[in-house]
Amino acid sequence: MTLDQIKTFLAVVRLKGVGKAAAALNLTQPAITVRIKNLEETLDCVLFDRGPDGMILTKRGELLLGFAEQFEFLTQQVEEAVIAPDGIEGHLRLGVSETIAQSWLPDLITRLHGLFPKLKIELNVDISTTLRGNLLNREIDLAILLGPISEYSVNNVVLPGFDLAWYTATTPANDANLMQKPVLTYARNTRPYREVKEMLFERYGPSVSLFPSSSLSACFRLVEAGLGIAVLPRLLGKEFVDTGKIREFDPGWRPSPLEFSASYLGEPRSHMIETAAKIALDVANTFSKS
Structure with a gap:
């Protein structure tokens, strides 16, 4: 019985199928099937009932599950206490929102590679x-997103927020009329878009033109070209303002700051993922003070 077989067994149980387990472990479905078959042959028992409802643990499988979770816990303890960070091999599936990608993501990747070269x-x-x-759905291991995520299975590391500011082109304009221009902001189906939309409609009525975008850099460029105004993170707009490409203005209100979290599933516990979340907090704190 090998560690890879135990990890595969736990992945199939937790994800309720071979397909999702294969995606989570970055393996093919046949490789997952072979590992489970070899584990069953080693233990000389059937661990899963295969049927139309998927793979369901047998009584022997339920018994193995308890031992497998203990084995997994001890493995994590060894990794955390004994193995040097530069000796840890792994695969981190990292998901980030664009605000993070446009700000301190490169610093995070650099720090992670410095600590975990492999x-x-x-x-x-x-x-x-x-x-x-x-x-x-366990398709990523660590999510840096607008959070925190309110789920019992998720651990959240709360990160520094991003203050928002209003931007317009530097060409002469009457600030009193700026709110009549199209408003460039976050993509639909996001919390910032919903909040901006509600506040705009409340103050100026439903005739306001909203141009949602999934690209914050594109929003800044469109503002620079005079094609609209935007409410975007101040830290990201600083470079554009400092170089005279755009300017801030104050309509008398702005949405609340964007709150982010580094979120990951509490089970199975991973020293590497927990460390990555803590590094994200350190990098975010450094960036917010710069």
């Missing part, structure tokens, strides 16, 4: 709603 990082940039679903 770590393979798979990156996915998407809106927070999608990242939340991917995490709960």
Whole structure:
């Protein structure tokens, strides 16, 4: 019986199928099937009932599950206490929102590679709603998103927020009329978009033109070109303001700051993922003070 077989067994149990376990472990479905078959042959028992409802644990499988979880816990303890970080091999599936990708993500990747040189990082940039679903479906290991995620199975490391500010082109304009321009902001199906939309409609009526975008860098460029105004993170807009490409203005209100979290599933416990979340907090704190 090998550690890989135990990990595969637990993945199939937790994800309720070979397909999702294969995706989570970055293996093919036949490889998962072979590992389970070899484990059953080693133990000389059937661990799963295969049927139309998927793979269901047998009584022997239920018995093995308890021991497998204990074995997994001890393995994590050894990794945390004994193995040097630069000797840890692994695969981190990292999901981040675009605000993070446009700010301190490069610093996070650099720190992770410095601590875990053998770590393979798979990156996915998407809106927070999608990242939340991917995490709960175990399609990613660590999600840095608008959070925290209110689920009993999820651990959240709360990160520093991003203050929002209003931006317009630097060309002369009457600030009193700026709110009549199209408003560029976050993509649909995101919390910032919903909040901005509600506040705009409340103050100016439903005739306001909203241009949602999944690209914050595109929003800044469109503002620079005078094609609209935008409410976006101040830390990301600083470079554009400092170089005179755009300017801030104050309509008398702005949405609440964006709150982010580094979120991951509490089970199975992973020293590497927990460390990555703590590094994300350290990097975010450093960036927010810069």
